[in-house]
Amino acid sequence: MESIPEHNTSILIVDDEPGILLSMKAAMLSSGMPEPALASDSRRVLGLLKKHRFSLVLLDLIMPNKNGLELLQEIKEDYPETECIIITGIDEASSAVQAIKFGAYDYIVKPVNIEKLTIIIDRALERYSLKRGLSLFETKQSFSNLNRPDAFNSMIAEDESMALVFHQAEAVALSDYSVVISGESGTGKEVLARIIHMLSARADSTFLAVNMGAFTGGLFESEFFGHTKGAYTNAVSDKSGFFEEADGGTLFLDEITELELPLQGKLLRVIQEKELYRLGSAKARNFDVRFISATNKDINEEIKNGKFRADLFYRLNMYHIKIPPLRSRKKDILPIARHFMKKYALINKKKIRSLSKKFEKQLLQYNFPGNVRELENIIASSILMAKDKILEPASAFNLEKFQSDKDDDFISESDFPTLEDVEKNHIKKAMDKAEGDRQIAAMMLGVNASTVYRKLKKYNL
Numbered sequence: 001m002e003s004i005p006e007h008n009t010s011i012l013i014v015d016d017e018p019g020i021l022l023s024m025k026a027a028m029l030s031s032g033m034p035e036p037a038l039a040s041d042s043r044r045v046l047g048l049l050k051k052h053r054f055s056l057v058l059l060d061l062i063m064p065n066k067n068g069l070e071l072l073q074e075i076k077e078d079y080p081e082t083e084c085i086i087i088t089g090i091d092e093a094s095s096a097v098q099a100i101k102f103g104a105y106d107y108i109v110k111p112v113n114i115e116k117l118t119i120i121i122d123r124a125l126e127r128y129s130l131k132r133g134l135s136l137f138e139t140k141q142s143f144s145n146l147n148r149p150d151a152f153n154s155m156i157a158e159d160e161s162m163a164l165v166f167h168q169a170e171a172v173a174l175s176d177y178s179v180v181i182s183g184e185s186g187t188g189k190e191v192l193a194r195i196i197h198m199l200s201a202r203a204d205s206t207f208l209a210v211n212m213g214a215f216t217g218g219l220f221e222s223e224f225f226g227h228t229k230g231a232y233t234n235a236v237s238d239k240s241g242f243f244e245e246a247d248g249g250t251l252f253l254d255e256i257t258e259l260e261l262p263l264q265g266k267l268l269r270v271i272q273e274k275e276l277y278r279l280g281s282a283k284a285r286n287f288d289v290r291f292i293s294a295t296n297k298d299i300n301e302e303i304k305n306g307k308f309r310a311d312l313f314y315r316l317n318m319y320h321i322k323i324p325p326l327r328s329r330k331k332d333i334l335p336i337a338r339h340f341m342k343k344y345a346l347i348n349k350k351k352i353r354s355l356s357k358k359f360e361k362q363l364l365q366y367n368f369p370g371n372v373r374e375l376e377n378i379i380a381s382s383i384l385m386a387k388d389k390i391l392e393p394a395s396a397f398n399l400e401k402f403q404s405d406k407d408d409d410f411i412s413e414s415d416f417p418t419l420e421d422v423e424k425n426h427i428k429k430a431m432d433k434a435e436g437d438r439q440i441a442a443m444m445l446g447v448n449a450s451t452v453y454r455k456l457k458k459y460n461l
Contacts, residue, residue: 186373213258
């Protein structure tokens with residue numbers, strides 16, 4: 001017997017009894033784990049590993065042709081990064097010690113407790129991800145040896161730190177792992193999530209992005225789980241939720257740490273069970289979704305402070321990618337700026353050929369707290385005000401002045417403005433330059449128009 005799922009899978013189970021393979025598969029699916037590949041002939045395993053590069057192999061100890069320990073040694077010799085778990089009906093300390101000595105992650109005695117097995121599999125995959133991540137860090141990465149460099153055209157990058165990010169994205173895309181992408185606001189987390197989806201076996205299915213901070217209580221259940229007609233007053237028809245809409249594809253959970261704690265438990269249950277109930281329905285609905293999450297916060301700190309569930313994090317964080325801030329990858333600043341210059345010059349129908357040397361110097365000296373998104377807004381605003389073919393910065397973005405603040409040796413307390421004073425004056429200058437147009441001022445400031453309106457009201461401007 002041999003069964004390889006249509007979607008890429010990270011797990012292979014090897015046992016000479018087809019009945020045990022099928023029962024293990026059913027148990028894993030019911031516990032919310034990805035569908036495993038199955039093989040009953042131990043002689044086929046190395047060939048399958050060469051073709052599919054499984055992260056984890058579950059091996060029966062006693063099999064014809066090659067037993068589990070023999071196969072374990074061969075796997076570890078050819079694919080040392082692959083994790084292996086020995087499963088056996090013989091409870092012998094000597095066999096367990098030998099298995100661990102040969103490199104097995106763990107040794108489990110039948111009958112298998114599926115809850116215990118799930119925990120061990122999660123930890124084994126986590127160790128695989130960690131080792132894989134470390135191996136990427138140990139080797140200097142370059143853009144030249146990417147398998148699909150064209151897939152990253154939407155992220156302008158020349159700095160070596162981003163080459164590592166791209167290689168990590170390529171590696172994890174081929175699996176069906178859930179991924180957490182961390183990084184400051186404006187670094188391009190959603191763009192990278194879309195690239196991972198595009199490189200995956202789910203590329204032809206839906207990519208659905210959802211901001212988790214926008215949902216509370218009943219709204220979360222209605223939007224994520226869907227509802228039936230008459231489930232509540234305004235439910236005039238059946239509606240599928242985000243889980244069903246993304247079925248077969250990828251669900252991107254942006255700002256995952258903003259989800260309220262009580263709702264995190266509901267999300268965890270659905271991820272584990274891979275089934276849901278629409279509001280107003282007693283019928284269970286199965287779905288197949290890959291989860292990619294993003295956050296600009298330190299999740300470990302959120303867990304430590306009791307704001308995020310550790311068990312949910314472990315479910316979501318089978319692999320982690322951190323995007324460095326723009327200030328730490330200086331080589332990317334000018335290429336990205338020129339990209340936005342061409343984009344907004346075309347939109348505004350202006351014949352702008354280049355950035356001025358002064359503008360380039362200011363950009364390279366600036367820290368970009370808003371990262372790529374802030375750089376885009378700076379260029380867009382400057383284009384809007386430009387009158388020549390060489391681009392100068394918009395006056396609202398006097399980066400040279402901002403940067404000079406850090407060079408002041410001493411500012412007396414009486415001369416030091418409050419943060420509110422600085423914000424108020426900055427918004428006033430932007431509104432003056434935009435001739436009272438809130439939309440233009442918002443673009444210049446790198447925020448949305450509603451924020452500008454709220455600040456104008458607050459400062460009575």
